[in-house]
Amino acid sequence: MNKPEKVFPIAHIHYDDEIDNNGKVVVPDEVQDAIRTLIRWSGDDPNREGLLDTPARVGRAWREYCSGYADDPAAHLLRTFQEVGGYHELVLLKDIPFQSHCEHHMAPITGKASIAYMPTDRVVGISKLVRVLNGFAQRLQVQERLTAEVANCIWDNLKPHGVAVVIEATHGCMTGRGVKVHGSGMVTSKLIGCFLDDQSSRKEVMSLMGY
Numbered sequence: 001m002n003k004p005e006k007v008f009p010i011a012h013i014h015y016d017d018e019i020d021n022n023g024k025v026v027v028p029d030e031v032q033d034a035i036r037t038l039i040r041w042s043g044d045d046p047n048r049e050g051l052l053d054t055p056a057r058v059g060r061a062w063r064e065y066c067s068g069y070a071d072d073p074a075a076h077l078l079r080t081f082q083e084v085g086g087y088h089e090l091v092l093l094k095d096i097p098f099q100s101h102c103e104h105h106m107a108p109i110t111g112k113a114s115i116a117y118m119p120t121d122r123v124v125g126i127s128k129l130v131r132v133l134n135g136f137a138q139r140l141q142v143q144e145r146l147t148a149e150v151a152n153c154i155w156d157n158l159k160p161h162g163v164a165v166v167i168e169a170t171h172g173c174m175t176g177r178g179v180k181v182h183g184s185g186m187v188t189s190k191l192i193g194c195f196l197d198d199q200s201s202r203k204e205v206m207s208l209m210g211y
């Protein structure tokens with residue numbers, strides 16, 4: 001507890017984890033201790049055989065769930081291409097599956113995102129949109145902020161005529177605890193530029209996304 005704390009700034013950094021001989025990330029003792037405490041608090045014995053390796057596994061899993069903190073999503077949009085064949089219509093990547101975790105319960109948020117933009121003169125490799133999504137999803141989130149962050153990142157960096165992001169997800173903190181509601185998805189959307197201002201563009205993108 002009294003050791004100088006390792007500080008991880010929110011963005012623009014990369015984890016510099018120690019790797020063991022088996023190629024696995026070394027999980028610090030204090031992290032494993034915290035997970036043992038949580039297991040005990042949940043009602044189980046962290047020293048029983050089946051749980052012995054769990055603290056290290058959980059630590060590594062969370063490093064991966066939250067790998068977005070080590071990513072700068074905007075950096076994925078730096079390499080752009082001149083449009084091919086004078087294409088001036090919208091670009092849409094539909095139903096991208098993703099997983100995030102809610103910042104209130106650290107419970108999984110599971111769902112799909114549709115991301116569209118109306119290019120000016122530059123386009124980006126389509127896989128980069130997935131990387132932007134994951135860069136923000138692999139953090140502790142609320143769905144509304146995730147939706148806005150993805151849209152704003154594309155808007156600020158690609159400078160297109162418009163951006164539309166729609167996310168539909170179920171929240172583990174609702175299905176597994178509390179009200180225990182199953183099968184209901186939450187939908188959030190962020191529309192910027194022409195998709196916000198122009199009704200026919202908005203109708204077109206929403207219907208192509210299936211809404």
Ligand SMILES: [Zn+2]
Pocket residue numbers: 102103104105106107171173174
């Ligand atoms: Zn929650």
